[in-house]
Amino acid sequence: MNSSGPDLPPEARARLEEEVRSLREQRRQLAEDLSQRDPVGDRGDDSQALEGADELAWYDDRIAALERRLTGRDRRAGKGAEGLPPGSEVRVRFEDGTVQELRVVGIPEEVPEGEEDRTMTSDSPLALALAGSSAGADITYSTPDGPARVHLLDVRLPSWGG
Numbered sequence: 001m002n003s004s005g006p007d008l009p010p011e012a013r014a015r016l017e018e019e020v021r022s023l024r025e026q027r028r029q030l031a032e033d034l035s036q037r038d039p040v041g042d043r044g045d046d047s048q049a050l051e052g053a054d055e056l057a058w059y060d061d062r063i064a065a066l067e068r069r070l071t072g073r074d075r076r077a078g079k080g081a082e083g084l085p086p087g088s089e090v091r092v093r094f095e096d097g098t099v100q101e102l103r104v105v106g107i108p109e110e111v112p113e114g115e116e117d118r119t120m121t122s123d124s125p126l127a128l129a130l131a132g133s134s135a136g137a138d139i140t141y142s143t144p145d146g147p148a149r150v151h152l153l154d155v156r157l158p159s160w161g162g
Contacts, residue, residue: 087158
């Protein structure tokens, strides 16, 4: 797609580019199907047309988000209310004493196969809770099982993030 985009692992870039290609084709087909509909119809037809329009908007939003990630236009400058920026690396100690290094990605498709347990998205509860924190901080974040705590041992922001 765009070789001047962010530093993505080749396999992540390929997955994202394939998803964009597939979504564009699905969107094209949906738009074609909707344009061939009979403009005169009943309320059920009107409802289906509205659902089709919503589905087109979903495709447009998803394609735009993936393209922003591929070109690097979704990068946030430093830590913020949206969570740690993609490319950040943190080392945390969980309540059970285990220490783990985690890498932040912008979207789940960037997670390399086999590294799911060493990666988190920038909008995950942990990344949101860690945003703005410094090494030495004790952080509480939400999990499906209730609140959890980690001790932030180290945080490294990407070079473009400050």
